[in-house]
Amino acid sequence: MSTHTVPAPAYDDAEKGTLEVDERQTTLVSTNYKDEKKGDLTVITTAVVPVQKAPSKPKKKVSVWIIWTLWFNTYRKLFTFVFTFNMIGIGLAASGHWPYAARYTGAMALGNLNFAILMRNELFGRILYLIVNTLFAKWTPLWWRLGCTSVLQHLGGIHSGCALSGVCWLALKVVNNFRHHAVNHDSILIMGTVTNIAVIVSAISAFPWVRNTHHNVFERHHRFVGWLGLILTWVFTILGDSYNLETQTWNLSGKHILRQQDFWFAMGMTTFIIIPWLCVRxxxxxxxxxxxxxxxxxxxxxxxxxxxxxxxxxxxxxxxxxxxxxxxxxxxxxxxxxxxxxxxxxxxxxxxxxxxxxxxxxxxGVSNTSTLYKRGVRICTGTGIGAALSTCLQSPYWYLIWIGSDQEKTFGPTINGLITRHIGPERLLLWDSKKRGGRPDTMKILKEAYYSWNAEVVFITSNYIGNTEIMRGCKEEGIPAFGTLWDF
Structure with missing residues (x-):
């Protein structure tokens, strides 16, 4: 096997999980381990033997429990906790059992939206990763470091949970306004309705079936309608804070508005949205x-x-x-x-x-937590090398497995040069599915590399099918692994 083969192209059938075997030949590969403690791995091509096309093996049935545990991951756990907690609060507020929330429904809505935006703020995320990587790298128990990686990778669960909860709190606010329409000003009723519609459209546009199949639709609606929703939120907030329901008069005092908590939540939302755009060049x-x-x-x-x-x-x-x-x-x-x-x-x-x-x-990204671990394996397919390579370039403790098709020709000398200059053959396995007649037994080579390298964790970057197969295989084997996310 070439130890200086390079990158891979767009995903072909082999990379989607179907093993294609050439009718004329197949490559036999034997793996010898020099020193398991040091993790030295030598891959030697021993022969090219003419064979008939191998019969396809039936796929191994995956247990329902493994499928469930992978589906109900940290993302969905965080979403479920946040959304359930808020729904209980909305129920108590609507039934009159939580007077505070009933009185400050707007603040509850903006508080959730504020936290949702914070979870997607690049600066906040970088600070969180920095703190975790600085305080807990290598010395803490493995279960703790794995938990840190899992929570950081799935912060989107808090984002989604808070965003949807904020929409629900805002809907309750608008409903309460209409329930007391006799004492409320028409402008507040109208702005509340328009604001709620804008926020709902922005939230719906981020649903997986929109985001993953119509990226431009998602981006334009989530961003621009979201910005419109922010402007409308400011108007709605200031109108609501300025109008006295008891006297049905306007209090335009700046001091009065500054004392309201929903004003500061709106300020926080605005700040968190603006910060990343100040860095655009x-x-x-x-x-x-x-x-x-x-x-x-x-x-x-x-x-x-x-x-x-x-x-x-x-x-x-x-x-x-x-x-x-x-x-x-x-x-x-x-x-x-x-x-x-x-x-x-x-x-x-x-x-x-x-x-x-x-x-x-x-x-x-999740690879940023690689510094938490003493040793690890980075496995990727096709263009997934773009997210995986830096970790192995910058750390001698990470092993790279790259499954692609005609990689050297597809990705060119730049990527090939980076690999050959910085990653030695003892921690590198490149598999060209075009030359070898198809995709390898991915879990076999992954398990061999994981145990011989004395790794603590596996990071995966692949397409949906490949990611699912490897994640299920790792879960079955008891290998800690983190795969690609398609924001749910």
Missing amino acids: EVPVDIELPSPKVAIVRFERGMQQGLLGRISRSSIMEYHAFGVISEGTHSKYHYMICGVQGDFTRSLVNDPPKTLWTRQLKFA
Whole structure:
């Protein structure tokens, strides 16, 4: 096996979990371990033997319990806890058993929305990762470090739970306003209704079936209707805080408004939304096109490992996130691998730009917690190398498994050079599914690497089918693993 093969293209059938075997030949691979304590792994190709096409093996049935535990992950646990807690509160407020919440329903709504936005703030996320990586790296019990990684990776559960709860609290606020319409001003009733509609549209546009199948629809509605909702929220908040229901008069005193808690929640929401946009810059880029399937985008300055960046051709429209590849903060450049999958990535190949808009403040991904572990395995398929490579470039304690198709030709000399310069054969396994007639027995090579490398955890970046197969295999084997997320 070549130890300096490189990147992989868009996912082919082999990478989607179907093993294709050439009718004429198959490659036999034997694996020898020099020193299990040091984790040295030598992969030797022993023969190429003519064979008939191997019969397809029936897929092993996965237990219902494993499927359930993987489905009801930390994301859904956090969402369930947050949303259930809020629904209990709404029930108590609506029934009159929680007078405080009944009186300050607007504050309850904005408090939830404020926290939802905070969970998606890049700066807040980077600070959380920094604190966890600094305080708990390597010395704490493994179960604790795994728990930290799981919570950080699934903060979206709190985001979704708080966002949906905020919509429900806001709906209760509007309903209560209409229940007391006789003493409420018409402008407050109208603004409450319009604000609620805008927030609902913004929330619905982020549902998985919209986000994953109609990215531009999601982005335009979630962002721009969300911004409209924020403006309407300010108007609704100020009107509500300024109107006295008992005297039915307006109190336009600034001091009075500043004393209201929902005013400060609205201020927090605005601040958390603005911060990332203050970091948007148009930067020069150099685009390498090793094949029609991939664009390698090069940016100036190095980065720490485990980060993802958003790029766009315009300052506010159509941002797409990609993993950041860098040799370290000392490096002159960092890279993004953009596989051709849609209009945006296709345009990078067909019409390479000289500049791109990006947020200089990158957000942390699950790989950023790799510093918590003494040793680990990073397995990826295809363009997933973009999110996986930095961890293995910057740490000698991480083993890289990369399953792709015609990788060296598809990804070109830049990515190949990074791998050959920084990752030795003792911690590298590259599998070219095109040359080898299909995808390997992924769990077999993963288990061999995991145990021989004395790893504590596995990080996975693959397509949906590949990710599901590996996660189920790791769960069955008892191997701690974290896979790709498709925000639920």
